[in-house]
Amino acid sequence: MRETSKPVVEKVAIIGAGPGGLATAIALRKQGIDAHVYEKAREFCPVGAGLGLQPNGLRCLDAIKPGIVDTLKRSGCQVERVTVKTSAGETIRTNESTMMEKYGHPLLIIWWWRLQQILASELPSEVIHLNHRCIGFEQNENNVVTHFDNGKTAQADLLIGADGVNSAVRQTLIGDGQPRYVGSMSWRAVLERKYQLLPPDEVILMKGEKSIVYLLNVGEGNISWLARKLLPDSSLSSTAAEAKSRVLQEFANWMEPVRELIAQTVPERILEGPICDRLPLKQWSYGRVTLLGDAAHPMTPAAGQGANTTFEDAYELAECLRNCPDLQTALANYDNRRIQRTAIIQSRSAEGEKRYYQPTQQTNQQSQQNFDEFRHWVYDYDPKSESRLKPWKKTLTV
Numbered sequence: 439m440r441e442t443s444k445p446v447v448e449k450v451a452i453i454g455a456g457p458g459g460l461a462t463a464i465a466l467r468k469q470g471i472d473a474h475v476y477e478k479a480r481e482f483c484p485v486g487a488g489l490g491l492q493p494n495g496l497r498c499l500d501a502i503k504p505g506i507v508d509t510l511k512r513s514g515c516q517v518e519r520v521t522v523k524t525s526a527g528e529t530i531r532t533n534e535s536t537m538m539e540k541y542g543h544p545l546l547i548i549w550w551w552r553l554q555q556i557l558a559s560e561l562p563s564e565v566i567h568l569n570h571r572c573i574g575f576e577q578n579e580n581n582v583v584t585h586f587d588n589g590k591t592a593q594a595d596l597l598i599g600a601d602g603v604n605s606a607v608r609q610t611l612i613g614d615g616q617p618r619y620v621g622s623m624s625w626r627a628v629l630e631r632k633y634q635l636l637p638p639d640e641v642i643l644m645k646g647e648k649s650i651v652y653l654l655n656v657g658e659g660n661i662s663w664l665a666r667k668l669l670p671d672s673s674l675s676s677t678a679a680e681a682k683s684r685v686l687q688e689f690a691n692w693m694e695p696v697r698e699l700i701a702q703t704v705p706e707r708i709l710e711g712p713i714c715d716r717l718p719l720k721q722w723s724y725g726r727v728t729l730l731g732d733a734a735h736p737m738t739p740a741a742g743q744g745a746n747t748t749f750e751d752a753y754e755l756a757e758c759l760r761n762c763p764d765l766q767t768a769l770a771n772y773d774n775r776r777i778q779r780t781a782i783i784q785s786r787s788a789e790g791e792k793r794y795y796q797p798t799q800q801t802n803q804q805s806q807q808n809f810d811e812f813r814h815w816v817y818d819y820d821p822k823s824e825s826r827l828k829p830w831k832k833t834l835t836v
């Protein structure tokens with residue numbers, strides 16, 4: 439424990455104004471730290487698709503900024519049930535969500551862009567620097583200087599790379615190259631809900647031949663579709679129109695509402711991308727630089743934990759900076775608290791990704807129990823409880 443109230447860092451540069459970078463900036467500024475966020479985008483615009491926030495992520499957000507979860511709930515959609523269908527629209531099964539009664543928070547679907555807006559609105563506008571693409575940094579024992587493609591630099595006591603799966607900070611810090619393509623492509627978008635395709639509190643997962651589609655209400659009258667397909671070719675289309683015709687072609691045999699939703703989507707709103715992850719790292723922090731969120735532990739979306747574990751990172755990093763006597767100890771503690779947990783979730787997400795495309799089948803009692811225990815360990819993470827730091831019973835060597 440630190441004896442003085444002086445923070446171990448005064449100025450922090452955070453790269454990336456995604457959920458991770460913004461949540462971390464809110465947490466650090468609450469402690470009086472002068473945290474600034476540098477984002478490559480020229481402006482915030484309506485991008486991304488529907489995202490599922492779960493009890494562990496919501497609890498951490500609430501601890502960072504009490505009341506913010508209520509704002510997110512008003513903007514998003516609280517899920518009561520998940521229905522699994524075939525690509526022809528026949529119902530395979532419906533599962534009622536028990537998250538609220540078991541964990542005190544629902545599965546909350548929200549548009550990535552609205553999440554970004556709500557988080558950004560908690561920060562003074564002058565600490566978010568748009569049009570700043572990080573291209574590298576150098577550090578010494580006194581400070582770290584970040585370089586941007588607009589020729590500017592930023593000097594800070596600590597640099598946090600929250601710049602996503604293709605992180606430039608990670609590339610300079612670790613240099614482990616491109617992320618790993620796991621074999622499926624994804625297309626996703628949000629559009630205005632023109633008619634009642636699914637009840638507001640329901641998620642639909644449709645399974646086809648080596649492909650899946652999610653239909654999600656993201657709140658405020660918008661619907662999101664996420665289409666994924668196993669494909670050996672991870673190359674991107676050269677134009678938005680080409681991406682749209684590619685996804686229409688890949689899902690040509692699907693039932694009408696799916697094809698119609700894709701057809702109605704403005705091409706520029708369709709986000710095309712390969713599903714990628716990386717193998718877990720043994721260390722995230724070196725000197726005055728650390729990683730957070732997808733930059734640190736990119737995972738496939740199978741467990742829906744990318745953003746949720748990112749909020750855990752934001753909470754824990756801020757706590758370590760608040761409670762440790764010096765920066766080195768704070769970052770060592772942060773690595774200790776986060777690496778093993780996220781490595782396990784990364785590895786389980788990679789396994790889940792493979793199962794996604796298998797035909798729906800009965801799981802045996804043992805594997806169902808194992809799955810339920812894992813989910814409980816993930817969702818039960820509570821910043822107010824010391825027991826959150828206990829490891830998953832099956833330890834993983836990273």
Ligand SMILES: Cc1cc2nc3c(=O)[nH]c(=O)nc-3n(C[C@H](O)[C@H](O)[C@H](O)COP(=O)(O)OP(=O)(O)OC[C@H]3O[C@@H](n4cnc5c(N)ncnc54)[C@H](O)[C@@H]3O)c2cc1C
Pocket residue numbers: 453454455456457458459476477478479488489490491570571572573600601602603604605606607624626664713730731732733739742743744745746747748
């Ligand atoms: C198909 C799909 C579905 C998903 N569903 C879920 C879900 O249901 N639940 C869930 O929890 N997670 C989900 N995820 C994962 C989730 O989107 C990510 O884990 C989350 O967005 C990570 O947040 P982040 O802030 O670390 O990174 P990002 O959201 O990637 O944000 C990074 C930010 O950094 C900026 N940036 C990048 N490079 C630079 C640079 N060089 N300089 C400056 N700025 C830079 C980017 O523009 C961006 O704003 C899903 C992912 C996919 C692909």
